[in-house]
Amino acid sequence: MPEGQNDEPVGGRADRRPAGELEASVLAALWAADGPRTPGAVQLELGGGLARTTVTTILTRLHAKGAVTRARSGRGYAYAPAQDSPGLTARRMHAELDKDEDRGTVLARFVSDLSPEDEQLLRTLLDTGPPEGGPATTGDTP
Structure with a gap:
């Protein structure tokens, strides 16, 4: 040293x-x-x-x-x-996404790095919406 x-x-x-x-x-x-x-x-x-x-x-x-x-x-x-743990994580993800002007590239890179299991889960959520009884949004309430 x-x-x-x-x-x-x-x-x-x-x-x-x-x-x-x-x-x-x-x-x-x-x-x-x-x-x-x-x-x-x-x-x-x-x-x-x-x-x-x-x-x-x-x-x-x-x-x-x-x-x-x-x-x-x-x-x-x-x-x-203000929110439960998953809601806070979703809020942080939105905040990070909002920091970049090229949302499409950010989302594309995020999705390309998902594991096959997470990719399938995301596809299912996009096709069917949130689970019954789950939040309708990702927690825009502060």
Whole structure:
């Protein structure tokens, strides 16, 4: 290794989580809950290893992204998921598709990379529509 360099992450934090892991954990806690949760309740659900302020920051960011809703609860907010996990994934896929002007090429490349099983599933869904009782759309509600 060149002199003056080391393999320690920038800032000296070897325990840093991968990007998105905290958001995923917070969303999982909200999906498992039976109703809206305050940051303190989410913190307890996650085992208390995070500061309440960290959980509040994550929830605020998720709200800004439209992944959670919030309503006043005392002096703060209680948060709930805006959609279930498949709905959130579909929303992310739409957001990525909307970033490119050439939707046809993006979709063509996406489909060309599907496994034969996923390709057949997509064909079936396009031919028959969503399953009975399933959502009529991919979740345009924020």
